[in-house]
Amino acid sequence: MSTAIINPFYAARISRNHRIRRDEPTQPVYARLPMAPRNASPVPHLTSLYHFHRAGEYGDRKWPGNCGGNLIKDLLRYFRPGLVFDPMTGSGTARDVCREIGVPCISFDIHEGFDACDPRQSPAAESFDFIWAHPPYWRQKLYADDPRDLSRSPTLEDFLRRYGQFIRNSARALKPGGKLAILMGDYSDRDAGYVPLVYHTKRLAFAAGLAQHCTDIIRFSHGASSSKKVYRSSFIPGLHDVCMIFEKTR
Numbered sequence: 001m002s003t004a005i006i007n008p009f010y011a012a013r014i015s016r017n018h019r020i021r022r023d024e025p026t027q028p029v030y031a032r033l034p035m036a037p038r039n040a041s042p043v044p045h046l047t048s049l050y051h052f053h054r055a056g057e058y059g060d061r062k063w064p065g066n067c068g069g070n071l072i073k074d075l076l077r078y079f080r081p082g083l084v085f086d087p088m089t090g091s092g093t094a095r096d097v098c099r100e101i102g103v104p105c106i107s108f109d110i111h112e113g114f115d116a117c118d119p120r121q122s123p124a125a126e127s128f129d130f131i132w133a134h135p136p137y138w139r140q141k142l143y144a145d146d147p148r149d150l151s152r153s154p155t156l157e158d159f160l161r162r163y164g165q166f167i168r169n170s171a172r173a174l175k176p177g178g179k180l181a182i183l184m185g186d187y188s189d190r191d192a193g194y195v196p197l198v199y200h201t202k203r204l205a206f207a208a209g210l211a212q213h214c215t216d217i218i219r220f221s222h223g224a225s226s227s228k229k230v231y232r233s234s235f236i237p238g239l240h241d242v243c244m245i246f247e248k249t250r
């Protein structure tokens, strides 16, 4: 039976009189994961619960919003695509993984002037077997000093309009049977309140004609900078984001 660290638990405990105690970090909490059924998967540890706590030597961990490369590597080992595209590459995590395992990959970012939301810059139709996308979670973190950066969208409506165009561009660029993997997370916005970006991603992907290919993958957010913060307010911390895998049906 496997176990996983699920919570670094830097505790800001609220005492009976509702004052926050700035305690020292406690020990991580361990949870027992359900057993996965045996099957013919070439990557048996790839299940709906992804809990690799080491990021791997891919991309740059200091890049805001950097994600570890191991999930990408496992997905590529599972799907065995020909050509990969990463249109929001950030520090190049997916590119580095592809290089290591010998999969051809094209990657761009708004920092290089490529706007993944612009249909005029979209790659030719039916070019890729697999697209990895890790877009901004709206304005949770800000990236380029460029109004075309999704994280600079002034309203949620504006973000969703451009994000929807990005998903349509991706659907067009996939070969039939190709997969679009999007890593996205919900978050609580200072003005807009709780923003269910995972829900919106699915809604927009289905509207673009894509189908969900398999289970969502809940990626435990080990190493998130917020886990070390202390907040005065009370809330239920979100400790994961979600990798959704869509397919362009044949």
Ligand SMILES: C[S@@+](CC[C@H](N)C(=O)[O-])C[C@H]1O[C@@H](n2cnc3c(N)ncnc32)[C@H](O)[C@@H]1O
Residues within 6 Å of the ligand: 059, 060, 063, 064, 065, 066, 067, 068, 087, 088, 089, 090, 091, 092, 093, 094, 108, 109, 110, 111, 114, 115, 116, 117, 134, 135, 136, 137, 143, 144, 148, 149, 150, 151
């Ligand atoms: C969550 S980060 C990706 C981090 C990356 N996965 C890594 O590990 O380094 C989101 C990226 O999307 C880029 N981005 C935002 N809007 C974009 C756009 N319209 N077109 C292309 N890239 C965009 C940002 O510059 C940022 O690097």
